[in-house]
Amino acid sequence: MLYRPLFGALLGVTLFAAPLLANELASVPPIANAAAKKECSACHMAFQPQFLSATAWTAIFKDLSNHFGDNASLPDATRKEIEDYYVANAGRGQTGLLRISQQSWYLIQHREVGQAKFAAVKSKANCNACHKTADQGQYEN
């Protein structure tokens, strides 16, 4: 929808030492782990593991009882299964940023989306409000 391959690629190359090109993430595999699919979609869309680095996912799963201010705790065995899946399939975003919506590629891709549009869909966690096939890993439109 907002995708401009050349501009995005150039900006990526210019800004980052190890550029994460946004087009790597326009299409990612759908979540293949049943527990992850169920538990991570309970309060928001289940985000695919490729959107954050392994370091970031590890930090997120370390404190599910305070998950961006909410209690998302899980039984230990379930948490471990899901964490292992996310870490094994992680991408290579900025390790210090735990919010997908603060990653550079995200900001670049959404630079033309105004606050009003984000407000209308309530939260940036609602990828599928605009990307109708987000839960299948398809973000191209």
Added chain:
Amino acid sequence: MKTTTLLAATAALLAATPLPAWADPARDALLADYAVQAKAADPAFGGFSAARGQSLYATKHADAAPETPACQACHGEDPRQPGQNAKTGKVIEPMAVSANAKRFTVKDDVEKWFGRNCKAVLSRDCTPAEKGDYITFLSAR
């Protein structure tokens, strides 16, 4: 022997209530389990109350997070309608058993959500009596 008496008392309590078409053995077993726990916590426990459950569902708590002052903040004033996560906007399937027959049929899920949401809304765990009241209310809606 004591457990047997309690179970018999619970069975009598449950039998006194006419079973609607969407009764479910797993939900009945869960309620029976909460009844045993409630009786153990308070010997004066005399059965669950849909009215108390309704009050629990609707009561607003000033010390809760601003987005989630009450159960109905996310689950909606009418539990037969879908709700919406107050932070992410994700649609939540109806809580009322008449509209969603799967409600309260998987013990681990029920305990997971009471564990998370009672802390968020009431700033404490719910008692077994409160859990039973809540399910009784929503089973009657």
